[in-house]
Amino acid sequence: MSNSMTQNDDSNSDQFDLDALVSNVYNSFRPSSRERISREAIAQVVAELDLSDQALNNRAPRLRIHKLHFTGEKRLRDGTIKPINYNQPFAPGVNVVLIEDNDVGKSSIMKTIKFALTGDNSDYDADVRKWITGIWLVFALDQRLYTILLDMIDDELQAVLVPGEELRPIAEVVEAVSFIFSVTGADQVKAALKEFFFQNLGLTALSWNQREAGGGDLAERSTSWLTYFQALLFADGGHQYLICDAQHATGNQDGLILSTFLNLSLAEPLNRLGIESSRTRRTMQEERSISDQEQRTISDKIAELQKTSQTAREIISVITQAQRVRRTSFGSSEPVQQLTEARQELAAKSAERLRLEQERDSLTGQIKRVRSAARRYREQAALALHFTGLTVSLCPNCDTPVSTDAVTREQSTHECRLCGTPATVAGEDEIAALESVADQAEQEVLYLERGRTAIGEKLAELRRRIEALESQIPIVEQTVGSGIDQALPTEEENAEHERQLIEIGRCQGEIAVLQAQLSVREPDIEAMDSRARIIEKVRDAIKEEAARRNAPRMERLSVLTQELARQIGAESISDLSCTPLGKVQMRKHGEQVHFTGIRNEGERLRIKLAFFTAMMRLGREPGLGRHPGFLLIDQPGSGEMVPDDFQELAAIFRQIDRNHGDEMQIICFTARPQFSAATEPAKVYGAQALPYAF
Amino acid sequence: MSNQRFILDSIPERFVEVDAARLLLILVRFARQPDTALESLQCLPAHEIVGYFTPEYYLQKLDFLLRYPGYFVYELTELYRLGRVGSVDRDEITTLIRSILLNNEPELLTTPFRKFWRGAYERLDDVEAWWYGRRLIYTGLEPRKGARPQKYYFVSALALHEADRLVAAVDHGRWYADRIGLIYRFFGNLTPAEMMSLQYSHIGYRQAQIEGLIPDLSFPEITAHFTAVFGAPLEFADE
Numbered sequence: 046m047s048n049s050m051t052q053n054d055d056s057n058s059d060q061f062d063l064d065a066l067v068s069n070v071y072n073s074f075r076p077s078s079r080e081r082i083s084r085e086a087i088a089q090v091v092a093e094l095d096l097s098d099q100a101l102n103n104r105a106p107r108l109r110i111h112k113l114h115f116t117g118e119k120r121l122r123d124g125t126i127k128p129i130n131y132n133q134p135f136a137p138g139v140n141v142v143l144i145e146d147n148d149v150g151k152s153s154i155m156k157t158i159k160f161a162l163t164g165d166n167s168d169y170d171a172d173v174r175k176w177i178t179g180i181w182l183v184f185a186l187d188q189r190l191y192t193i194l195l196d197m198i199d200d201e202l203q204a205v206l207v208p209g210e211e212l213r214p215i216a217e218v219v220e221a222v223s224f225i226f227s228v229t230g231a232d233q234v235k236a237a238l239k240e241f242f243f244q245n246l247g248l249t250a251l252s253w254n255q256r257e258a259g260g261g262d263l264a265e266r267s268t269s270w271l272t273y274f275q276a277l278l279f280a281d282g283g284h285q286y287l288i289c290d291a292q293h294a295t296g297n298q299d300g301l302i303l304s305t306f307l308n309l310s311l312a313e314p315l316n317r318l319g320i321e322s323s324r325t326r327r328t329m330q331e332e333r334s335i336s337d338q339e340q341r342t343i344s345d346k347i348a349e350l351q352k353t354s355q356t357a358r359e360i361i362s363v364i365t366q367a368q369r370v371r372r373t374s375f376g377s378s379e380p381v382q383q384l385t386e387a388r389q390e391l392a393a394k395s396a397e398r399l400r401l402e403q404e405r406d407s408l409t410g411q412i413k414r415v416r417s418a419a420r421r422y423r424e425q426a427a428l429a430l431h432f433t434g435l436t437v438s439l440c441p442n443c444d445t446p447v448s449t450d451a452v453t454r455e456q457s458t459h460e461c462r463l464c465g466t467p468a469t470v471a472g473e474d475e476i477a478a479l480e481s482v483a484d485q486a487e488q489e490v491l492y493l494e495r496g497r498t499a500i501g502e503k504l505a506e507l508r509r510r511i512e513a514l515e516s517q518i519p520i521v522e523q524t525v526g527s528g529i530d531q532a533l534p535t536e537e538e539n540a541e542h543e544r545q546l547i548e549i550g551r552c553q554g555e556i557a558v559l560q561a562q563l564s565v566r567e568p569d570i571e572a573m574d575s576r577a578r579i580i581e582k583v584r585d586a587i588k589e590e591a592a593r594r595n596a597p598r599m600e601r602l603s604v605l606t607q608e609l610a611r612q613i614g615a616e617s618i619s620d621l622s623c624t625p626l627g628k629v630q631m632r633k634h635g636e637q638v639h640f641t642g643i644r645n646e647g648e649r650l651r652i653k654l655a656f657f658t659a660m661m662r663l664g665r666e667p668g669l670g671r672h673p674g675f676l677l678i679d680q681p682g683s684g685e686m687v688p689d690d691f692q693e694l695a696a697i698f699r700q701i702d703r704n705h706g707d708e709m710q711i712i713c714f715t716a717r718p719q720f721s722a723a724t725e726p727a728k729v730y731g732a733q734a735l736p737y738a739f
Numbered sequence: 740m741s742n743q744r745f746i747l748d749s750i751p752e753r754f755v756e757v758d759a760a761r762l763l764l765i766l767v768r769f770a771r772q773p774d775t776a777l778e779s780l781q782c783l784p785a786h787e788i789v790g791y792f793t794p795e796y797y798l799q800k801l802d803f804l805l806r807y808p809g810y811f812v813y814e815l816t817e818l819y820r821l822g823r824v825g826s827v828d829r830d831e832i833t834t835l836i837r838s839i840l841l842n843n844e845p846e847l848l849t850t851p852f853r854k855f856w857r858g859a860y861e862r863l864d865d866v867e868a869w870w871y872g873r874r875l876i877y878t879g880l881e882p883r884k885g886a887r888p889q890k891y892y893f894v895s896a897l898a899l900h901e902a903d904r905l906v907a908a909v910d911h912g913r914w915y916a917d918r919i920g921l922i923y924r925f926f927g928n929l930t931p932a933e934m935m936s937l938q939y940s941h942i943g944y945r946q947a948q949i950e951g952l953i954p955d956l957s958f959p960e961i962t963a964h965f966t967a968v969f970g971a972p973l974e975f976a977d978e
Contacts, residue, residue, distance in 0.1 A: 406957075409846070413955065417850045418752075424911045425754035431909050432756055435901065441871035444785070463872070 061096045061590070063088070070582045082575050090579050094314040096587070098594075105246045105306075105664055106187040108277075108673035109710045110135045114212055115157055115739070117177040129176060131739035138706025139698045139724035142714045142738070144731055150738035151714040152281065155679050158182060158712070159278065161193050162242075163271050164204065164235035183210045186245050186673070191225070194218055195234070203227070204234040206241060239270035246673055248273055248305055251316040253296025254323045265320060268301050276302045276660070279678035284650040287629060287640040300627030306660055306672040307602065307623055310594035311587050315625055318584040325577040332570050343559045350559075354552040357545040364538050371524065371532045380532075384521045391514040398507045401500050408497040412490055419486035426479040437462065591625035598669050599623055605659035612704070613697040615651035621659075629656070647690055650682060651697070658701055661709040674709035681713050681720070691719040698723035755865045760905055761915050762866060765801050766792045766876060767902040768919045769927070770894045782879025782891055790894035796857050797931035798892070803852050803859035803938060804922050805915065808844035809956040812836050813964055814937050815925055820968045824925055833969055835921070840961070840973065848914075851952040858938055859953055875901055 067088045074082055117129040131154070133142075144151050153173045160166040161182035166174055180195040192211040196203045203215060206225040211218050219227055226237040242248065250267040275289055275298075283290075288299035297319075304312035438447050440463050451462040459467055524531045534542070599622040606621045620632040631638055631652070643649045663670030682694040698713065702724045713720060721729050732738050770790030777783055777791060792798065804811050818824050819832055839845075852859040870876035875898040880888040905912040926934065938944050943954045965973040 410954070413846055413849050414851055414952075416847060420848070420911075421754055421757055421850070424757045424760075424909075427909050427911060428754075428756040428760050428905075431905065432760075435873050437872035439872055439874050441868040444871075 063091055063096075066583070066586060067091055070579070070586055073582055073586075074578075078578070081571070082579060086575065087579050087583065090576070090583050094317060094583075094587075096311065096314055098310050104667045105671035105673050106189075107185075107665070107709075108246075108675040109137060109185045110158060110182065110675070110712065111185060111190070112181070112183040112210070113154070113158055113161070114181040115177050116179040119176045119737075119739075120172070127734070129734075129739050131733055133730055133733070135710070135712060136728050137710050139702035139728065140710070140712040141698075141720050141723050141729045142712065143716070143718065143720055143729050144738050145716050145718050146736055147716055149732065149736055151716065152679050154738055155677050155712070155714045158677060159274065161195055162238065163274050164231065164238045165271050179215070181212050193238070201229060202231050202234055203229045204237060206237070235269075235271070242270050247671060249313055251301040251304060251312065252320045253298060253301065254320060254327065255296050265324070266296060268298065268305070272298055273302055273305060276306050276657075276672065277675050277677060279653075279657075279676065279681065281680040281683055283679075284646050284653060284683075285641070287653055287656065297626065297628075302627070303623055303629065304627035306670060307598065307627070307663065308669060308671045309591065309598070309623065309625055309627060311591040311625065312627070315584060315587055315591060318580050318587065319626065322577055322580045322584060325573055325580065329570055329573045329577065332573065340563060343563055347556050347559050350552040350556050354549050354556075357548045357552070361542055361545050364534075364542055368532075368534055368538065380521060380525045384518065384525050387514055387518050387521060391511060391518065394507050394511050394514065398504060398511065401504050401507065405497055405500045405504065408493050408500065412493045412497065415486050415493065416490045419483040419490065422479045422483035422486065426476045426483070429476055429479075588625045595623070595625055598663070601666065601669055602659055602663055605662050606655050609655040609658045609701070610652065612700050613651050613655055614693070615648060615655050617648065618652055618655070621656065647682075650694070654697065658705065658709070662705060665708045676709065676711045678711060678713045681715055682717065688719060691717045692722065695720045695723040702728075753861075755869050758863070759866045759869045760909075760912060761805065762798065762802060762863070763870065763875060763898060764902055764905065764912065764915050764919055765798060765805065766892050766894055767899055768916075768923050769801065770892070780879070780881055780891065782881045784877040784879060784893050786874065786877055786893075786895060788877065788893040789896050789899060792892040792894065793889060794931060795863070795890040796860065797934065799860050800858070800931065800934040800938060801922060801926075803953075804926065805918055806850040806852055807953075807955060808839055808848055809961055810938065810941075811918075811922070812839050812845075813956055813961055816964050816968050817937065818925060823929070825928075827925070829969070833971070836965065837973065845955060845958070845961075849955050853950055854944075854947040854953050855949060858935060858944065870898075873897075
C-alpha cells in the first residue's frame with residue numbers, strides 16, 4: 046500500500062483517499078477472487094470505518110494523587126476494634142510507602158487508591174473490605190483538582206466526585222457542593238468513574254471477542270477503565286508479564302491498552318476490523334460446523350420423510366391394486382358375463398378332463414389286455430415246450446388207456462389216438478409265431494403307453510386350469526352377488542387413502558422447507574467468507590498505513606526505552622517497538638525476543654520499568670503518547686532475592702525520580718528497607734498506626 | 740403236444756396249456772388229503788389219487804384272485820380289517836401290498852376274467868380233458884338230490900410231480916406258485932362262499948356283463964381302502 050492512499054491537508058493530519066484504498070484492496074485480490082468480490086463490497090467495509098484518526102494530536106493529562114484519606118474500623122485478631130483514620134499526602138515523582146513488615150496493610154493502601162480511581166474493590170482482602178467505610182482521594186488531572194469520595198452506607202457503595210479538594214463527609218458534600226457525579230451502587234460507581242476518566246484522559250473503548258465461560262457464545266468485550274488501569278499498576282509479581290496477567294491477556298487486551306496509551310494511529314478502525322474479522326471467521330467456522338451438522342441432520346430428516354412418503358405411496362398402491370383387482374374381476378361392466386364364461390369354461394374343462402380320464406382308463410384297460418395277451422403268448426410258448434414229454438395216455442371220455450397201436454397209428458397216419466380223427470401237430474413254428482405275436486403285442490403296449498402319457502400331461506394341464514377357475518369363480522360370484530358396491534372403494538379404503546395422501550403432502554412440504562434451508566446455508570457462508578477476506582485485506586492496508594504513521598512514535602519510544610534501559614542496567618534491549626495492533630516487539634542483542642522469553646526476573650523487571658517509564662514519558666510529548674504518567678507498584682522487586690539487588694533497584698527508582706519526577710508519579714508499596722533510597726526521604730512514608738500501615 | 744391247433748394269423752384267446760398249468764398248481768396247493776368223505780362218492784375215479792378238490796366255483800374264485808393282483812391286494816386289506824389274517828404281522832402285510840403295487844402288478848400281471856352267473860367263471864372243459872388224458876387231474880361229477888351235480892377234481896401223484904417240475908423249470912410257474920402260496924396263507928381258511936362274497940362286494944365285479952370281462956379295481960380305490968384300514972398313505976408308481 047502506498048502513500049497515495051493518504052492526503053495531507055492544511056492541518057497536517059493524514060486522511061485516507063478512500064477510493065484509492067478501495068482500489069488497492071480490490072487489486073490485491075487474485076483475478077479469480079475478483080469474480081465474487083466487488084469494489085462495492087470493499088467500499089461498504091471501508092465506509093463503515095472511522096479513519097479520521099482525530100485523536101492523534103491530543104495529549105493525555107497527567108494524573109497525580111495528591112492525598113489519600115480513608116476511615117473505618119479495624120477488627121483485629123484478638124477481637125479489639127480499632128478506628129481507622131488514614132491520611133497520606135503524595136508528591137510528584139517516586140513515592141515510597143515503606144513498612145518493614147508483611148501483612149500490615151501496605152497493599153491495602155494501594156488497593157484503596159485503585160478502588161477510589163476505578164470503583165473496583167475486588168482486590169481487597171475480605172476483612173479489609175469491611176473495615177474501610179469512607180475514602181477520600183484527592184487527585185489532579187494536570188492542574189485540575191478532584192476529590193472522589195466513596196462511602197459504604199448500609200452495605201451499599203456511594204460515590205461522589207467533586208472538583209477540588211474535599212474532605213468532609215460524603216453526605217455533607219453532596220448537600221453542599223456541586224458534584225460531577227453522585228452515584229450509588231458498585232456498578233454505577235464503576236460506570237461513572239469509567240466515563241469520567243475515558244472522557245478526561247481521551248480514552249476510547251476498543252473491543253475484543255471473548256468466548257463466554259464454559260465454551261459458550263462469542264461475546265464482544267470492550268476495554269474498560271479497569272482494563273486500562275492495568276497499565277497504571279504493577280501488581281505484586283508483575284514482573285512476570287508486560288501489561289496484562291494471564292487472566293486478562295485474552296483478546297489482545299495488552300495490545301489494546303498499548304494502542305491507546307501509545308496513541309497508535311488508526312487503532313480504533315484496526316481494532317474494529319480485527320474484531321469483525323475474528324467474529325466473522327469464528328461465525329463461519331461455527332456456521333460450517335453447524336452447517337455440516339445441520340446438513341446431516343436436515344439430510345437425515347429429508348431421508349426419513351422420503352421414506353415415510355414412500356411407505357404412504359406403497360399403502361396407496363396396495364389399496365389401488367386391490368380396487369383394480371375387484372374392478373377387473375367385476376369387468377369393465379359385465380361381471381355376470383365374466384362369471385358365465387368362467388363357469389362355461391370350467392364345465393368344458395371338466396368334461397374334457399372326464400373324457401380324457403375315461404380315455405386314459407380305456408387305454409389302461411387296453412394296455413392290460415394286450416400285455417396280458419403277450420404274457421399268455423410267452424407262457425404258452427414256454428409251456429408248450431415244457432409239456433412236450435407229457436403225452437395223452439388216457440381217454441378223458443371213456444377213461445380207457447390209450448393203446449400203443451393207437452399211438453403208432455397216430456404217428457404214422459396222423460389219426461388221433463383217442464378218436465381216430467385226423468390230427469395236426471403244432472410244431473416249433475407255432476412257438477416262434479407265438480413269440481413273434483408276443484413281441485408285437487408288447488410293441489403295441491409301448492405305443493398305447495405313449496398315448497396314455499400324453500393324455501396324462503393334458504390332464505395335468507387341465508387340472509391346473511380347473512383349479513384356477515375354481516378359485517376365481519367364487520370371487521366373481523361374490524362380486525356379482527354383492528353388486529357393484531364390491532368393486533367400488535370402501536369407506537375404510539377412502540379414509541386410509543386420504544390419510545396417506547395427507548401424510549405424503551405433509552412430508553413433501555417439510556422436505557421442501559428443509560431443502561430450502563439447505564440451499565440457503567451455503568450462500569451465507571460464502572458471503573461471510575468474502576466479507577472476512579475483504580476485512581482482512583482492508584485491515585492489512587490500514588495496518589500498513591498505521592505503521593507508517595506510527596513510525597516516529599515508535600522510534601521515540603524505542604529511544605526513550607533504551608535510554609532508561611541504559612540508566613537502569615537493561616542495556617541488552619537494543620530495540621523496542623510496537624506494531625499497529627499494540628504488540629510489543631523487542632530485540633535483545635539484536636535478536637527478537639518476547640518479554641516472557643526473558644528468563645531473568647530482575648532483567649524483566651528492569652525492562653518493564655524502562656518500558657513503562659518510556660511510555661509515561663512519551664505521554665508527556667504532544668501527539669506521541671497518552672499515558673497519564675501515573676504508576677502504582679506493589680512490592681517492587683519481589684523477584685529480587687539478594688539485598689544488593691534491592692539496593693540497585695532502589696537506585697533505579699531514585700534515578701527516575703531525579704530525572705523524570707516532574708513528568709510522572711510512581712507510588713511504591715514495599716517492606717524492603719533498601720527502598721528508602723528509592724526517592725527523597727520526604728517521600729518515604731511509613732506506618733500510621735504502628736505496626737500497621739493504618 | 741397240444742391238442743389245440745391254431746393258424747399263424749389266428750391266435751386264440753385262451754391257451755389250454757396255460758390254463759391247465761396255472762389251475763394245476765392251484766389244485767395241487769389247495770387239494771385235501773383223501774379222507775372218509777371220498778368213500779361214499781360215486782364219481783371217485785378208478786385211478787390212484789393223492790388228493791381232491793371241490794367245488795368248481797371255488798377253483799374259479801381262487802383263479803380270479805391269482806389273475807387280479809389288484810383284487811388280491813384289496814381283499815387282503817379287507818381281511819386285515821376283518822381280523823381274518825390270524826397272527827400275521829401288520830407290517831408284513833403292508834410291506835407285501837406295497838411290494839405288489841410298487842411292481843405294478845395290477846397293470847402288468849392282470850389276466851382278464853370273464854364273468855358268468857356266479858361271478859368269475861370260465862369253461863374248463865378243455866383243461867379238464869387235457870389233465871385227464873395225461874393222468875394228472877381226474878374230474879368227476881357227483882350227483883346231488885335236487886341240486887346240480889358237484890364237480891370234484893382228483894389229484895394224482897403225477898400231478899404233484901408235474902407241478903414241482905413246472906415250478907422248477909418255468910418262470911411263470913414259479914410266480915404262480917408263489918402267489919398261490921400267499922393266497923393259501925391268507926385266504927386258505929375262508930370257505931368258498933366267503934371267497935365269492937368278498938369278490939361280490941365290489942360293484943364293478945357285480946355289475947360286469949355276463950360273459951364280459953370283469954373290470955379291475957382302480958388305484959385310487961385300492962389306495963383309499965389301504966389308507967382307511969392301515970391309517971397310512973400308500974405311495975406307489977402312478978399309472
